[in-house]
Amino acid sequence: MFRESELRIFIDGALRVFETLTSQAATVGSPYLVTDGKPGTYEYAGVIDISGIRKGIVYFTAPRGMLTVLLMRMQETDTSEENMRDLVGEVANTISGNARRDLGKGFVISVPNVVSNPADGVAMPHSRSFVIPINWRTHAAKLVVCLQ
Amino acid sequence: MKSPKGTEAGANRRVRLDIILIVAACVAFLGVVFIPGLRLAKSLSNDASALKFVSERRSYTLAVRNAVETLQDRLDSGGYVQAPLDQLRKAGEGLSDAVTRMSGAREIGVFDTPTETTALADPQIKASVTALDREWSAYRAHLAPLVAFHGIPFYDSESAGTHLNPEGRKLADATTLALQEARQAIPRMDADFIAVTDALEKSAAASTSRLSLVMLVGLVLAATMVSFAIMLQLARKKQEEAVRDAQAQMQRIFATMKEGLFLLDRDLVIGSAYSAATKDLFKRDDLAGLSFEELLKGLVPEKTLDTAMKFARVLWSERTKENLVKSINPLGEVEVRFQSEAGGASTQYLEFDFHRVRAGDDIAYLLVSVSDVSARVALANELKASQEKTQAQIDTLLNLLRVDPNQLSSFLGDSDAALQMVNSILREPAREEAAFRKKVDSMFRQIHAIKGEAAAIGLTTVEERAHGFEENLRALREKRELTGNDFLPLIVKLDDLFTHMQSIRELLGQLSRLQEVVRNTGRAPAAGAKPARATKPGAGESTIIEPLAAGADLAIMLKQLAERVGLENGKAARVEIAGAAALPNAYRRVVKDIAVQAVRNAVMHGIEAPQARRDAGKDPCGVIRIEVADQGAEGYRLTIEDDGQGLATEKIIASAVQKGLVSEAEAATFGPKQVMRLLFRPGFSTYEKATKDAGRGVGMNLIANLVNESGGKIGVSTSPGKFTRFTINLPATSAAGSSHEAA
Numbered sequence A: 001m002f003r004e005s006e007l008r009i010f011i012d013g014a015l016r017v018f019e020t021l022t023s024q025a026a027t028v029g030s031p032y033l034v035t036d037g038k039p040g041t042y043e044y045a046g047v048i049d050i051s052g053i054r055k056g057i058v059y060f061t062a063p064r065g066m067l068t069v070l071l072m073r074m075q076e077t078d079t080s081e082e083n084m085r086d087l088v089g090e091v092a093n094t095i096s097g098n099a100r101r102d103l104g105k106g107f108v109i110s111v112p113n114v115v116s117n118p119a120d121g122v123a124m125p126h127s128r129s130f131v132i133p134i135n136w137r138t139h140a141a142k143l144v145v146c147l148q
Numbered sequence B: 001m002k003s004p005k006g007t008e009a010g011a012n013r014r015v016r017l018d019i020i021l022i023v024a025a026c027v028a029f030l031g032v033v034f035i036p037g038l039r040l041a042k043s044l045s046n047d048a049s050a051l052k053f054v055s056e057r058r059s060y061t062l063a064v065r066n067a068v069e070t071l072q073d074r075l076d077s078g079g080y081v082q083a084p085l086d087q088l089r090k091a092g093e094g095l096s097d098a099v100t101r102m103s104g105a106r107e108i109g110v111f112d113t114p115t116e117t118t119a120l121a122d123p124q125i126k127a128s129v130t131a132l133d134r135e136w137s138a139y140r141a142h143l144a145p146l147v148a149f150h151g152i153p154f155y156d157s158e159s160a161g162t163h164l165n166p167e168g169r170k171l172a173d174a175t176t177l178a179l180q181e182a183r184q185a186i187p188r189m190d191a192d193f194i195a196v197t198d199a200l201e202k203s204a205a206a207s208t209s210r211l212s213l214v215m216l217v218g219l220v221l222a223a224t225m226v227s228f229a230i231m232l233q234l235a236r237k238k239q240e241e242a243v244r245d246a247q248a249q250m251q252r253i254f255a256t257m258k259e260g261l262f263l264l265d266r267d268l269v270i271g272s273a274y275s276a277a278t279k280d281l282f283k284r285d286d287l288a289g290l291s292f293e294e295l296l297k298g299l300v301p302e303k304t305l306d307t308a309m310k311f312a313r314v315l316w317s318e319r320t321k322e323n324l325v326k327s328i329n330p331l332g333e334v335e336v337r338f339q340s341e342a343g344g345a346s347t348q349y350l351e352f353d354f355h356r357v358r359a360g361d362d363i364a365y366l367l368v369s370v371s372d373v374s375a376r377v378a379l380a381n382e383l384k385a386s387q388e389k390t391q392a393q394i395d396t397l398l399n400l401l402r403v404d405p406n407q408l409s410s411f412l413g414d415s416d417a418a419l420q421m422v423n424s425i426l427r428e429p430a431r432e433e434a435a436f437r438k439k440v441d442s443m444f445r446q447i448h449a450i451k452g453e454a455a456a457i458g459l460t461t462v463e464e465r466a467h468g469f470e471e472n473l474r475a476l477r478e479k480r481e482l483t484g485n486d487f488l489p490l491i492v493k494l495d496d497l498f499t500h501m502q503s504i505r506e507l508l509g510q511l512s513r514l515q516e517v518v519r520n521t522g523r524a525p526a527a528g529a530k531p532a533r534a535t536k537p538g539a540g541e542s543t544i545i546e547p548l549a550a551g552a553d554l555a556i557m558l559k560q561l562a563e564r565v566g567l568e569n570g571k572a573a574r575v576e577i578a579g580a581a582a583l584p585n586a587y588r589r590v591v592k593d594i595a596v597q598a599v600r601n602a603v604m605h606g607i608e609a610p611q612a613r614r615d616a617g618k619d620p621c622g623v624i625r626i627e628v629a630d631q632g633a634e635g636y637r638l639t640i641e642d643d644g645q646g647l648a649t650e651k652i653i654a655s656a657v658q659k660g661l662v663s664e665a666e667a668a669t670f671g672p673k674q675v676m677r678l679l680f681r682p683g684f685s686t687y688e689k690a691t692k693d694a695g696r697g698v699g700m701n702l703i704a705n706l707v708n709e710s711g712g713k714i715g716v717s718t719s720p721g722k723f724t725r726f727t728i729n730l731p732a733t734s735a736a737g738s739s740h741e742a743a
Helices: A004-022 A064-073 A081-102 B004-077 B080-101 B123-148 B164-255 B276-283 B290-294 B302-315 B322-326 B372-402 B404-426 B435-457 B460-478 B484-521 B553-566 B586-608 B610-615 B649-658 B664-668 B673-676 B699-709 B733-742
Strands: A032-034 A044-052 A056-062 A107-109 A111-117 A131-134 A139-147 B154-157 B161-165 B262-266 B270-274 B334-339 B347-357 B362-372 B535-538 B543-544 B573-580 B622-630 B636-642 B713-719 B721-730
Touching: A004 A064, A004 A081, A004 A131, A032 B404, A044 B154, A056 A081, A064 A081, A064 A139, A081 A107, A081 A111, A081 B164, A107 B404, A131 B484, B004 B080, B004 B123, B004 B164, B123 B164, B123 B435, B154 B649, B161 B164, B164 B270, B262 B276, B276 B362, B276 B586, B290 B302, B302 B322, B302 B347, B302 B362, B322 B347, B347 B372, B347 B610, B372 B460, B372 B484, B404 B435, B404 B484, B404 B553, B404 B586, B435 B460, B435 B484, B435 B553, B435 B586, B435 B636, B435 B699, B553 B586, B553 B622, B573 B586, B586 B622, B586 B636, B586 B699, B586 B721, B649 B664, B649 B673, B699 B713, B699 B721
Parallel strands: B573 B622
Antiparallel strands: A032 A131, A044 A056, A044 A107, A044 A111, A056 A139, A107 B347, A131 A139, B154 B161, B262 B270, B262 B362, B334 B347, B347 B362, B535 B543, B622 B636, B636 B721, B713 B721
8 A cells, every 4th residue: 555654755855846946835735546547747747767666657747837937936037948847857856866865665766757748648657646736826736646 | 615814824834835945955955065065175176286386396305406416516526516506505495495384284264265285284294294394404404504605615726726625625525414314315305295295185086086976966956956946836837727727716606606705804894806796786896995884885774884884893703603693684684775876776685694714713804795685575575465465355355255245236336436526526626725624524425425335234344444534534624724735645545445446346356257157067047047246155155146126235234234333332223124116226325325324323323222222111122214205296205213212402402512513602592493403514423432333423414415415305303212203305306316416
């Protein structure tokens, strides 16, 4: 059975990025399950592969609008594709780092892979995923955890 | 593997032995050949010098005699005497010098420079020299007048011619005497000289002979040494080949073996030789000279590292029993984490084993072998997980075997819809407190319904999970502020419920297949019977059952629920149901959910304990009557009545006030209808402590919601000590179905 503490490790990683980069905390929306294998993505997604005692993926996905405001908040006026991807990668990287530090025994965690505008979403290893909405100001991103 | 320390010690011993043998051979060569040879050669040289010296001086005796004879002749013939006198003087001086030097010969030290006469110091020769010296000294006295003569021994006159003068006559007399003495003395001196030369020749011959022997011995020794050197060289070459071969074998072993293998010295530093797998295991090449602590740093937690270092140091202590201390090896099976340069991380399980390597009695090294046991650990984990899953499946299966398959099938469909509904509720976006709180209430009703039905059909594995979910919801209800974070436990539990339901479906499928096999191999199927879906054990045997008539499954479920809740709460109750077959499909779920809550409420709150019922003159077993009546266009009337203690308005008011649902002042103004309405408020319960069957104030609220969502109405009538009756009017199905399905 999936443990809540494991879920929190990924969430804490995502929230920490917002707090650090913008000094404005993000909040967790109402989490839910997706059972059809299509948790959906926004324009950008940072994907982390997990293997070891649990296998699957974790990804953070955010819309262009949210990332633009985030960049502006960080005093970054260059809202190019590259910067968008870097920002999503940074969030995924922090989530990955948190997981490496806290998950403990038996987990193998990859470096993040950033995808933009995935036509068919992100390939999910299982049909059921946990979706945790991340709300920041008026924007919404989400963290998808799909592990065995 | 042979101890390197032992090999080294053996090699050192052999080198020491070689050196000793070489030194011994050199000393022997010096002692037996070189020094004696040198001395003999020196002696030989001395003899030759002396022989030459003596031989050369020996002629002086003849020269002296000749000079004397010549002098005699000249004196007789009046010839010129000065020449023989000079000859005599010269020969005499030469002989005197020779005798003096021969007499003065003495033995010299090893490092003194020899003279021509050194060999004459030999005692045997010395006697002859002494004799010679004596002879010469005696004879020289006769020569003294001759040597001392100066002048002319003649006088010339024309008349008398040449005649000896007085000095001449004296000279002639002395010469005559000297010549007479010479006849005796000269042969003696010659004999002395011959004795000396003979002795010298003998000595030289002896020296030559000895030198030849020494040379022969030297030759033999040299040949022996050369043979020995060749043998030594061959042995060394063979040994080097053996060492090279051993090293090559060791390298091949090191390159082939899958285990990491290396030595630790007393400072716990890794040696220069290690197996190739060691590099792969630790993902680094700089192992030689690396400290063990540095090797493990970052791979294992600080605490484990600290313990491991203490453990390794303890192994160096002779007082520690190796086998005993091995049982507390902190690296027996340790998880190591590798960070890649790219930022990734991986985990492996390594098994370290330590062995003492001794050189003689001392501990020389610690031999460390390291194996990657990740596969073994993963297999053990998988086995454990598989065992747990199997056990859980067996538990579920045993649970399923007690459940009516028709009820189970109906329950699975309903509960799946309810869980999907819960997930839909969660999925609704929410940021505000009110939105989260509304979700809690909505989910409560769904989960409570699942729990109620699971309890009713005796599916405890689901009931317990639903109960856990409900506990979480209850905690959220009491929480002052709600955020999405608080909902994380819910989705984990929801995931678990989904998974569990799925496993139940899979088990049912397996049971169904098993049943098919039983049908095909054993019993003949009943005529016209439809394929059955599961087995139902009863009194220790399994029977194949058929689908029940409409409404019969509800009756069975409610009766079981009443029995179970009664049994668990020390009460006895039975359900009597009538008209269930009249229910349209659209109301089956609603009525079932209502009836489940109502029956549970009736047993928990209405029916008294058996003794109390006896005291009140009632049957110890309470009765709950459920009746469904089709009222045509008016819809359906559901009546649920128990013959329990009835409702006490004071108790209802007191509980509502205590739970903060109404104020005391407000309650004082309530009429009977308003009091009854309190029963349906969320969170109302007369139970102080919540159990899985009562106390959360959810059941009646769920009934009210179901009735409202169906567009129906509910009424309550009660008589203290006699009964409580709920009358629910549901509209005709065309008006109700859509409303409920949407809920």
